[in-house]
Amino acid sequence: MKHTNFLRPLAVVLGLALGLPAQAGTYDITVDKVRIDTGTFKKNGIGYNGSQTPTILHFQEGEDVVIRVKNNLRESTSIHWHGLILPFQQDGVPGISFNGIKPGETFTYRFPIEQAGTYWFHSHSGFQEPDGAYGAIVIAPKGGESVPTNRDYVVQFTDKHPHSGSRIFRNLKASADYYNRAQRTAQDLIEDAGAEGLKAALQDRKMWGAMRMMPTDIEDVQGFTPLINGASTQQNWTGIFKPGEKVRLRLINSSATTYFDVRVPGLKMTVVQADGNDVKPVVVDELRIAVAETYDVIVQPREAKAYSIIGESAGRTAMVRGTLAPSAGMVGPYYKMRPQPLLTMADMGGMMSGMDHSGMDMGGMDMSGMDHSGMDMSGFDMSGMDHSGMDMGGMDMSAGMPVVPSEGAPGAAFYAPGSGLIPTAANGGKFLGYEDLTARKPLYRDRPATREIEIRLTGNMERYIWSIDGVKYEDADPIRLKYGERVRFKFVNETMMAHPMHLHGMWTIIDTGKGAYDPVKHTVSVAPGTTLYTETEVDAPGQWAFHCHLSYHMAGGMFRKVIVEGGPS
Amino acid sequence: MGAYSKETNHMKKLLLGTALGLPLALTFTSVAMAEVGVSPTVWGVRTDKLEYRMGDEENSFAWGFEAWTGNDELRLVWKSEGAKIEGGDFEEMDNQIRLQKPITDFFDGFIGVAASTPDGAPERYYGAFGVTGLAPQWFEVEAALYVSEYPYLGAEVEYEALLTNRLILTPSLEVSLPLADDPAREIAAGGGSVELGLRLSYDLIGRSVSPYVGVNYERAFGGTADILRDHGHEVDELTGVVGINFMF
Numbered sequence: 001m002k003h004t005n006f007l008r009p010l011a012v013v014l015g016l017a018l019g020l021p022a023q024a025g026t027y028d029i030t031v032d033k034v035r036i037d038t039g040t041f042k043k044n045g046i047g048y049n050g051s052q053t054p055t056i057l058h059f060q061e062g063e064d065v066v067i068r069v070k071n072n073l074r075e076s077t078s079i080h081w082h083g084l085i086l087p088f089q090q091d092g093v094p095g096i097s098f099n100g101i102k103p104g105e106t107f108t109y110r111f112p113i114e115q116a117g118t119y120w121f122h123s124h125s126g127f128q129e130p131d132g133a134y135g136a137i138v139i140a141p142k143g144g145e146s147v148p149t150n151r152d153y154v155v156q157f158t159d160k161h162p163h164s165g166s167r168i169f170r171n172l173k174a175s176a177d178y179y180n181r182a183q184r185t186a187q188d189l190i191e192d193a194g195a196e197g198l199k200a201a202l203q204d205r206k207m208w209g210a211m212r213m214m215p216t217d218i219e220d221v222q223g224f225t226p227l228i229n230g231a232s233t234q235q236n237w238t239g240i241f242k243p244g245e246k247v248r249l250r251l252i253n254s255s256a257t258t259y260f261d262v263r264v265p266g267l268k269m270t271v272v273q274a275d276g277n278d279v280k281p282v283v284v285d286e287l288r289i290a291v292a293e294t295y296d297v298i299v300q301p302r303e304a305k306a307y308s309i310i311g312e313s314a315g316r317t318a319m320v321r322g323t324l325a326p327s328a329g330m331v332g333p334y335y336k337m338r339p340q341p342l343l344t345m346a347d348m349g350g351m352m353s354g355m356d357h358s359g360m361d362m363g364g365m366d367m368s369g370m371d372h373s374g375m376d377m378s379g380f381d382m383s384g385m386d387h388s389g390m391d392m393g394g395m396d397m398s399a400g401m402p403v404v405p406s407e408g409a410p411g412a413a414f415y416a417p418g419s420g421l422i423p424t425a426a427n428g429g430k431f432l433g434y435e436d437l438t439a440r441k442p443l444y445r446d447r448p449a450t451r452e453i454e455i456r457l458t459g460n461m462e463r464y465i466w467s468i469d470g471v472k473y474e475d476a477d478p479i480r481l482k483y484g485e486r487v488r489f490k491f492v493n494e495t496m497m498a499h500p501m502h503l504h505g506m507w508t509i510i511d512t513g514k515g516a517y518d519p520v521k522h523t524v525s526v527a528p529g530t531t532l533y534t535e536t537e538v539d540a541p542g543q544w545a546f547h548c549h550l551s552y553h554m555a556g557g558m559f560r561k562v563i564v565e566g567g568p569s
Numbered sequence: 570m571g572a573y574s575k576e577t578n579h580m581k582k583l584l585l586g587t588a589l590g591l592p593l594a595l596t597f598t599s600v601a602m603a604e605v606g607v608s609p610t611v612w613g614v615r616t617d618k619l620e621y622r623m624g625d626e627e628n629s630f631a632w633g634f635e636a637w638t639g640n641d642e643l644r645l646v647w648k649s650e651g652a653k654i655e656g657g658d659f660e661e662m663d664n665q666i667r668l669q670k671p672i673t674d675f676f677d678g679f680i681g682v683a684a685s686t687p688d689g690a691p692e693r694y695y696g697a698f699g700v701t702g703l704a705p706q707w708f709e710v711e712a713a714l715y716v717s718e719y720p721y722l723g724a725e726v727e728y729e730a731l732l733t734n735r736l737i738l739t740p741s742l743e744v745s746l747p748l749a750d751d752p753a754r755e756i757a758a759g760g761g762s763v764e765l766g767l768r769l770s771y772d773l774i775g776r777s778v779s780p781y782v783g784v785n786y787e788r789a790f791g792g793t794a795d796i797l798r799d800h801g802h803e804v805d806e807l808t809g810v811v812g813i814n815f816m817f
Contacts (some may be wrong), residue, residue, distance in 0.1 A: 095605050124605055166609070171776075173641075174613035174816070178776055185731040209706035212675055223775070460674055462703060465641050472641070474607045545605070556608055 024064040027057060029079070029135075031101075031123070032072045036132055038225040039234040041162045045132035046073065046123070053230035054156050054254070055135035061116040061142045067109040069101060076100040076125055079109070080504070080545075081137065082292060083119040083276050083522040086111040088542025091504055093124045096545050096561055100125060116141030117276030118250040118294045119522075120156070127165020130256035130551045134158065138250060139276075146440060147272050147281065149298055150245035154229065155237075155322065157251070157289070157311050159258035161224040168221055168256075169552050176464040179221045182317055182340050183214060207345075212462055215342040217496060218315035218421065220464075220552060221257045226311055226320035236331055237322040243304045247324060248272075249297050253289040256551040259314035259498065259525070261288050261423055262295075264307055264324065265335065269297035271432060275521035277507075278440035285429030288314060290500040290525035292549035295432075299324070308332030314421070314498075316340040338426065346418035347496055349529030413512075416529035421498065435512050437519035443507065444537050446516035449488035453479065457526060457548070457558065459495045465556060466495075466548065472557025479546065479560050481538045483567030489534045493526045499553065500525045503562065504544040509535045523549060541567035612638035613816070617727070617741075618650075618766075620812025622785060628655040631785075631810075637669075644669040646679070651687075658688035665697055676702030683715055691753045693719055719751040732769075737779075741766040747793065755800060757792025770814060779814045 034047035048055040059065055071077045078100045080092035090111040094100035101107040116139045123133035136154045161168060171178040184205075192201035208215055231237040241247050249269075251262055263269070263286040271282045273296035281298075289295055301307050301324055309322040309332070316337050323332035412422045413435040425431045459466040468476065481487055489508075493499060501508075502523045509518050511533040518535075526532050547559035618633035631652040637644050646669050652661040667681030683695040699713025709727040714720065727741040743764040747756045768783030788805035789797055797804050 093605060126609075169609070170611040170613065173608075173611045174615065175776070181734045183731055183734055185733050187733065206706070212703055212705060212707065462675055463641065463671065472608070554605075559605070 024066060025059065026066045026068065028068050028070070029055060030070045030072055031077045031079075031133065034132065036160065038160050038227065038232045040225050040232065043162055043164075045160075045164075046128050047132050048135050051230070052132060054154075056154050057121070057135065057137045059113045059137065059139045061113055061139055063113045065109070065111060065113055068106055069109065070106040071101045071103055073128075074103050076102055077123050077128060077133070078125045079121050079133075080124040081109075081111075081119065081121050082502070083117075083294070084111070084137070085114050085505070085507075085540065088505055088540065088544060091544065092121075093504065093545045096543055113139055115139060115276060117273055117278070118154070118252060118296050119276050120252045120254055120292075120294065122254065124545070127169065127256075127551060127555065129254070130159075130161070130165035130168070132158075132160075134254040136250070136252055145248075146278050147248075147270075147298060148246075149248040151239065151241050151247040152250070153239040153247065154250045154252065155239075155309060156229050157253045157255060157258075157260050157262075157320070158227050158230075159221070159224040159255040159313070159318070160227050160232075161221060161256070165256065165551060169555055172220060172464045172552055176220075176462055177214065177217070179223055180214065180216060180219075181222050182216045182219075182315065184216060211348065213343075213348065213496060215344070215420070216315075216340065217461065218341065218343065219258060219313060219317055220497070220550070222315070222317040224258065224318055226255075226258070226260070226313065226318050228309065228311065228320055228322040231322070233319070233321045233334065238328055238330065239309075239322070239324045240328065241301055241324055241326060243302050243326060244300070246298055246300050249299060249309070251287075251289055251295045251297060253291050253293055255291050257291065257553075258318070259288055259290050259500075260311040260320075261286055261314060262309070262311050263287075263426055264299050264309050265333070265426070266307055267299040267301055269299055271436075272296050272298055274437050274519055275523060277443065277520045279519055280438040280440055280517075282432065282436045282438075283430065284432040284436070285425040285427050286423070287432035288423050290498065290523065290549075292500050292502055292523040293521070293525070306330040306332040308335070310335055310426075312337060314341075314423070335426070342420045343496060343528070344418055344420040346416040347420055347528040349416050414525075414530065414532060415527045419527065419529065421527060434510055434519065434524075437510070437512065438514055439517045439519055442516035443520045444509070444516070447486060449535050450482075450485040452488040452490055454490045454492060455501075457491060457493045457495055457499050457501075459497075459553075459556075459558070461496060464552075466553040466558035467556075468558055468560055473547075473559035473561075474557060476560060478543070478563045481536075481562060481564050483538055483541050483564050485538045487536050487538060489536065491524070491526045491532045491534065493528050493530055493532075496528045497550075497553075498525050498527050499558065500549040501547070502549045503536060503546045505540040505542065505562075505564075506536050506538060506544070509537075511535060538564055539567075540564060541569065608640055610638060610640050612636075615816040616814045618812065619814060620781075620783075620810040622652070622808035622810050624806055624808040627657070629653060629660070629808075630655065631661075639669075642670065644677070646681075660687055660689075662686045662688075667697065669701070672700070673702070675704070676700050679713075693717060693751075693754070695720070699723075719747065719749050719754075719756070721745050721747040721749075735772040737770050737772070739766070739768045739770065739781075739783075741768070750792075752796070755793065755796045755802070757796055760789060760791030760793025760795070762787065762789045762793060766810075768810065768812075776816050779816075781810075781812055781814065783810045783812075784808065785810050 032050045036045040036052045078092045078094050090109050091097040119137040122129040225232050228237045268283050304326045306323050306325040312319045319337050415422045456469045458470045500523050507520045509520050541564050544562045546562045547554045614636045616634040622629045629652050633650040635648045637646040646667040648665040650663045653659045663685050665681050665683040667679040669677045669679040672678040681697045683697045685693040695715035695717045701711040704710045712724040723745045725743045730738040746761040750758050765786045768781045770779040770781035772779045786807045794804040
């Protein structure tokens with residue numbers, strides 16, 4: 001054993017020098033039951049290698065990896081390598097790529113590392129991922145990082161909840177608003193009546209009540225403690241720097257359901273990579289990381305003081321602070337959480353197209369004194385809508401809803417015009433949007449798509465049912481693609497929630513109008529009431545999972561199997 | 570001796586309900602799980618009343634709960650409601666087993682069997698057909714026809730007013746309208762009865778434990794009220810209530 005350890009670095013050096021295929025690294029992971037302590041609560045959960053601190057796997061581009069996964073749980077498990085391009089049998093989805101890893105069993109994954117960047121891995125079995133089964137992957141590029149830095153840290157977010165994933169799912173099925181503790185109350189009604197007049201406030205309630213929807217329904221699951229690298233705010237994960245150094249933060253959102261708005265107050269963040277693929281550097285003050293996305297940002301703290309890494313949930317129900325400091329033991333400042341946003345009718349836009357409007361009387365709404373300026377309805381796709389009994393012109397969109405102009409607002413292009421979800425930077429500066437992402441080098445030649453596939457994201461919030469095209473996974477036929485084709489996906493979000501859609505095995509190129517330079521991702525968030533286009537070069541044979549990455553939406557059935565027909569076997 | 574056997578009798582009936590319900594529930598549970606992306610079978614238990622009622626003449630314990638299991642397409646529901654006079658009889662004992670299925674976005678239809686087995690009155694069994702769900706403006710409603718020799722219509726409405734996100738005021742209304750005379754149970758066709766409640770609850774531990782205080786008012790009308798008066802009973806009753814609701 002000692003010999004191999006001693007010889008391996010030598011072999012690597014020789015291999016590199018001779019231009020031989022790189023080393024075959026062997027990595028061991030155990031899947032264990034662990035006691036998770038967030039400082040505010042303790043619970044039983046799952047951890048890799050016996051720890052609530054996520055394991056980081058460091059790979060080298062070009063390496064052939066062998067990963068031995070030992071299942072110490074009393075139930076089956078699996079590991080999916082999120083964002084990695086690999087043979088489908090190694091993709092780790094029980095029932096699609098393999099049969100899972102039985103209790104006590106060790107499964108050996110083998111695949112070549114054909115890419116570089118920040119990725120992550122997680123269980124694809126039951127609710128093990130929300131229960132703690134996730135880790136990070138950092139792959140060093142062959143030629144070194146395109147932007148060199150002095151320090152390099154993984155910053156992995158999660159939304160650790162005191163309840164187990166299966167209990168959360170059960171509670172949501174029993175009552176979809178079980179975890180919504182940000183609902184509008186009698187007190188809000190009084191405040192709104194004071195601000196807008198009682199009539200407007202009541203009209204607003206009436207409108208939402210008619211739909212049986214809640215404008216506060218941004219996060220399905222509240223009451224969690226967000227963690228950075230397994231540490232809560234009070235446990236204070238800390239990255240060390242020397243003033244003036246460039247620090248690369250590999251942001252990964254491994255949450256079950258929570259989007260985070262991330263910033264380092266006092267510092268600009270230069271985004272250099274998204275979902276593992278380098279992008280042209282873009283300087284921002286803040287960014288929103290959807291569930292399962294990764295962003296690499298570079299910050300350069302110049303003062304010898306503690307800076308905070310702030311992750312604020314998009315619904316503003318929870319926040320986590322980590323620290324960047326010149327020495328251990330320092331604590332970055334804590335900031336007050338910003339006010340909770342409310343969904344607007346714009347976020348309902350897609351929902352209405354698929355909705356039965358009977359019993360919804362919007363025609364009689366009072367428009368007097370309404371100001372529509374700054375509101376752009378032209379972006380709505382109303383075709384195919386059933387307008388019977390519904391007068392959109394007469395809809396009161398003013399009451400309590402911030403009206404945000406769609407044009408020119410930072411980070412707003414991929415939200416419905418007038419959406420209540422459009423984020424703004426805490427310091428009033430630049431907020432990253434998908435439109436800001438430009439591939440550093442094209443991964444594929446730009447060519448017209450061979451065909452378009454419409455993916456309607458559908459659901460019933462009250463029943464907590466989630467589906468694609470109105471059909472749940474268990475009732476659906478697989479999506480069949482042909483090897484070698486380029487497919488254009490048209491995502492139409494007909495629900496009131498954002499869905500981070502993840503296609504396994506192949507890249508998802510978001511159409512931002514930049515042709516070959518469109519950003520290449522593995523997960524794309526589709527905001528409520530919007531239509532978004534992506535393209536995929538179908539270059540991976542086999543069968544793959546395709547789903548919403550919100551754990552409870554995936555479990556509910558917002559999921560498809562994708563079969564790639566033809567190609568090398 | 571008599572009281573003892575009566576009590577055992579009721580325990581038996583409760584057990585019977587459980588015995589019927591659980592195997593069915595397990596049948597459901599064994600179906601699902603396994604595959605990724607496929608909704609596991611879920612279950613829940615929720616009380617909407619578990620309280621001590623303080624009246625002018627007597628005090629009583631009252632309950633109302635629903636236990637269910639199933640999936641998005643079908644749920645098996647055991648609904649139970651009743652009241653026991655402190656140190657005395659079960660003056661109310663209603664159990665239903667239902668199969669519930671979505672019929673619209675917000676409403677389920679259900680069919681089932683219902684048993685009404687209070688002390689000191691003949692037992693009644695019904696076939697139950699109804700709808701239950703969420704009406705516009707957040708009213709929880711239910712309406713059902715109970716079919717037997719002594720049919721009646723039952724309806725319930727409940728609304729949760731959030732004073733804060735944890736302090737919740739819940740007005741409720743329950744109406745039953747007999748469609749046939751049932752003299753042995755002091756009921757006349759068309760002589761409806763109404764139960765009005767107002768409960769102020771506080772979610773102490775998540776939504777799992779919510780203590781509350783409130784008032785409950787019951788009143789009989791029409792022919793039923795006449796029968797009650799003739800028998801020297803009150804036609805209405807106002808009680809103060811204190812209780813704890815559970816959801817798990």
